[in-house]
Amino acid sequence: MSPQTQNTGPAVNEYEREPVPASAQKGWRSFLGMYAGEHTAGTEFVIGPLFVAHGVGAFDFFAGLILGNILAVLSWGLMTAPIATSKRMTLYYQLERICGYKMVSIYNVVNALMFCFLAGSMIAVSATAVGIPFNLTMPTLTTWLPTSLGWVLVVLVIGFLTTLVAIKGYNQVARFANVAAPWMILIFLSAALAILPELGVTRFSEFWAVANKVIWTGIPLEGVSKFSFWHVLFFAWFCNMAMHIGMSDLTILRYAKSWKYGFLSFSGMFIGHFIAWISSGILYAAFLQSSNFSTEFAPGPIAYGAAGVAGAVCVVVAGWSTANPTIYRAGLALQGVFPKMKTWKVTAWVGAVTTIAACFPALVMKLLDFVALYGLVLMPMGAVIFADFYLSPKFGIQQEMAYNRNISFSNATFFTWLITLAVCLGLNLGFGIDIFFLGLPGWFIAVFTFLILSKTLYPKGKEALV
Amino acid sequence: MKILLIIISYIGLALSIIPSVLVFLGKIDMQTNTTLMAVGMVLWFGTSPFWINSKTDKDNAADN
Numbered sequence: 001m002s003p004q005t006q007n008t009g010p011a012v013n014e015y016e017r018e019p020v021p022a023s024a025q026k027g028w029r030s031f032l033g034m035y036a037g038e039h040t041a042g043t044e045f046v047i048g049p050l051f052v053a054h055g056v057g058a059f060d061f062f063a064g065l066i067l068g069n070i071l072a073v074l075s076w077g078l079m080t081a082p083i084a085t086s087k088r089m090t091l092y093y094q095l096e097r098i099c100g101y102k103m104v105s106i107y108n109v110v111n112a113l114m115f116c117f118l119a120g121s122m123i124a125v126s127a128t129a130v131g132i133p134f135n136l137t138m139p140t141l142t143t144w145l146p147t148s149l150g151w152v153l154v155v156l157v158i159g160f161l162t163t164l165v166a167i168k169g170y171n172q173v174a175r176f177a178n179v180a181a182p183w184m185i186l187i188f189l190s191a192a193l194a195i196l197p198e199l200g201v202t203r204f205s206e207f208w209a210v211a212n213k214v215i216w217t218g219i220p221l222e223g224v225s226k227f228s229f230w231h232v233l234f235f236a237w238f239c240n241m242a243m244h245i246g247m248s249d250l251t252i253l254r255y256a257k258s259w260k261y262g263f264l265s266f267s268g269m270f271i272g273h274f275i276a277w278i279s280s281g282i283l284y285a286a287f288l289q290s291s292n293f294s295t296e297f298a299p300g301p302i303a304y305g306a307a308g309v310a311g312a313v314c315v316v317v318a319g320w321s322t323a324n325p326t327i328y329r330a331g332l333a334l335q336g337v338f339p340k341m342k343t344w345k346v347t348a349w350v351g352a353v354t355t356i357a358a359c360f361p362a363l364v365m366k367l368l369d370f371v372a373l374y375g376l377v378l379m380p381m382g383a384v385i386f387a388d389f390y391l392s393p394k395f396g397i398q399q400e401m402a403y404n405r406n407i408s409f410s411n412a413t414f415f416t417w418l419i420t421l422a423v424c425l426g427l428n429l430g431f432g433i434d435i436f437f438l439g440l441p442g443w444f445i446a447v448f449t450f451l452i453l454s455k456t457l458y459p460k461g462k463e464a465l466v
Numbered sequence: 467m468k469i470l471l472i473i474i475s476y477i478g479l480a481l482s483i484i485p486s487v488l489v490f491l492g493k494i495d496m497q498t499n500t501t502l503m504a505v506g507m508v509l510w511f512g513t514s515p516f517w518i519n520s521k522t523d524k525d526n527a528a529d530n
Contacts (some may be wrong), residue, residue: 175519183510186479187503190486194499197490308500310482310507 019088019254026255031264034252037181039240039268040276042122042319044188045299046367047239048280051227052288053141053297054368055220058211060229065277068236069269073262075237075244076253081262083389084253091250092336095381097403098388099413106414107381108333114242114374115330116350119323120357123162124364126319127154129300129312138298139361142223146359155358162320163351166327167344177321185271187314191307192279195286215285221295231436235368236273238439241375245443246382297365327351372435379439380420383446384413391447397454405458412453420446468517475514481506 015024051061087094096104128138131154137147146152196202201210212218220226243249244265253262280299287302288294303311331347338346357363363370392399402410423445424438485502488494 176515179511179514179518183479183482183507183514186482190483190503193483194486194489194496197492202490202492307486307503310500310503313507 015088015254016090017093024255025257027257028261028264031253031256031261032267035265035268036185036271037177037268039272040181040185040188040318041272041322042125042299042315043118043322043367043371044272044276045125045280045303045315045318046121046364047235047371048277048282049284049297049299049302050368051232051277052216052281052284053221053224054227054231055218055224056216056227056232057218057229058208058216060218060227061216061232061281064229064232065236065274068233069266069273071233071237072240072244072269072273073266076249076265077260077262079386080244080247080249081253081256081259083247083385084250084262085256085259086389087250088254089250090254091248091385094247094250094385097400098384099381099410100402100408102409103402103413105337107378108336110377112330112333112337112350113353114377115326115333116354117357117363117370118374119162119326119330119354120360121363121367121370122319122323122326123155123158123355123358124319124361125299126158126316126323127151127300127358128298129303129315129319130154130158131298132300132304132312138296138301139364140295141221141297141365142295143297143365144360144362147361151361152359156355158320159351159355159358162323163327163348163355166324166331166351167347177325180317180321184314184318185276187303187307187310188276188279191303191311191314192282195283195306198286199282199289214289215282221288221293223295231434234436234439235372236269238375238436239273239371241439242378242382244382245386245439246375246378247385248378248382250385323354327354330354369435372439376424376435376439376442377421379442380417380446381413383420383443384416384450387447387450391451392454395451395455396460397451398458398460401454401458410458412450412457415453416446416450419449471513471516474509474512475517478506478509478511478513481509 015021056064083094089097092104092108095107127136131138131151134150134154136150136154139147139151146155196207196210199210199214201207238245256262280302283302283306287305290305300312300315303315305311307314327347327350330350331343334346334350335341335343388397388399388401391397398404401407401412420442424442427433427438427441428435481502485494485499485506489496489499
């Protein structure tokens with residue numbers, strides 16, 4: 001998974017407060033390539049192995065991935081893209097018209113913070129590869145704190161360089177990401193293929209038996225919780241929840257000539273979130289075999305063991321090419337909140353927060369949970385946009401309330417967000433429902449709450465009650 | 467010149483995947499594979515930046 005990390009597709013800083021005109025709309029090729037590149041990122045080196053560590057069975061893994069990815073593609077195609085191509089506005093402007101600019105500022109801060117942590121995890125992933133020649137002590141599955149002074153120094157250097165590049169030359173980084181994407185996809189595939197004989201696969205017909213016995217065994221590593229088919233399905237569906245159901249990709253898909261281009265997200269799901277997750281899982285299984293089930297969890301040495309220097313470079317490039325634009329985007333989100341602050345200063349602060357976060361390997365070890373949380377936290381705002389677009393007229397609620405009534409802070413939206421997250425937290429703490437499963441009930445809670453609150457607090461034809 | 471760069475780039479990509487297929491088939495060893503992959507990486511990153519972005523820009527223009 002990845003936030004909008006590459007710039008192969010449409011530019012995102014144009015038409016910020018107006019619909020994208022027909023002359024600026026893009027054809028299907030832009031979106032096919034963008035989705036494929038965007039979802040083959042540094043995170044893939046972590047997610048695939050974590051499923052192996054959590055003891056997912058082979059059938060559960062493949063079936064969960066296929067169904068979850070299909071549901072994700074359908075979410076983009078049927079929920080995000082129709083709204084994007086109908087309104088043709090950025091997520092931020094669309095939100096501002098519904099809930100007011102002050103509310104969007106809160107959303108931006110939360111979004112930026114999430115971006116910082118995501119970028120931080122990618123810097124930590126890169127550090128595991130950069131640290132190889134320095135013989136750094138690598139983190140294990142249970143490591144939450146920095147492993148050594150050397151680890152902190154490597155992270156600080158990578159964080160500093162990444163921030164510097166984000167300040168100086170984002171366009172060059174985006175162009176470099178275009179170069180790296182096809183090579184990275186091949187390295188994922190290639191490394192897994194080369195390591196298969198070490199796991200006992202010398203013919204494709206032997207793959208399934210070995211997959212069940214050695215790779216996705218159904219038995220979690222010691223001290224790690226067990227994941228089922230449902231974990232995989234919901235994770236595959238919701239790991240990009242912020243983008244599809246959460247509507248972040250309105251900003252990208254507003255450039256699409258047709259709403260059907262939302263379905264082109266299949267390229268990202270079935271290359272990045274299928275082939276890459278399978279490949280990285282295979283690499284990790286081989287590492288476990290050769291290390292006698294070591295609890296060390298470091299994508300760098302794992303990739304190096306399977307593909308040599310190319311593998312280690314791939315980890316650095318994947319981590320860096322994800323972290324860099326993520327820092328840049330976090331800076332952009334915050335600049336909306338602090339418009340008078342210079343861009344480079346905002347980006348520098350974001351980079352500092354990101355780098356400090358990256359010192360803690362917990363971000364990598366808990367990446368699955370963090371990604372699920374990231375989607376869950378931002379999802380209610382997507383549900384609000386969905387409800388405003390499709391349901392408000394049917395329930396006698398004015399669409400784009402803030403814009404039409406000159407409201408700067410919509411209480412209906414704010415309390416929808418708050419109540420949804422509070423109920424989800426209650427379901428998690430009170431009933432032990434895993435974070436991966438909260439997105440679905442959370443979405444319905446958000447839509448229902450928004451409609452009730454909008455109807456109650458902002459009756460049509462009357463002044464707002466609060 | 468550009469054609470030559472594109473050809474070298476694709477050779478780089480080929481060197482990133484074909485040796486692994488040969489390892490899987492038992493035709494070459496892992497050491498040779500990782501060396502060839504490293505060569506492929508150098509060829510790809512050494513040549514593709516000179517043409518790949520202009521190709522993307524052109525594709526985007528063609529889309530419009």
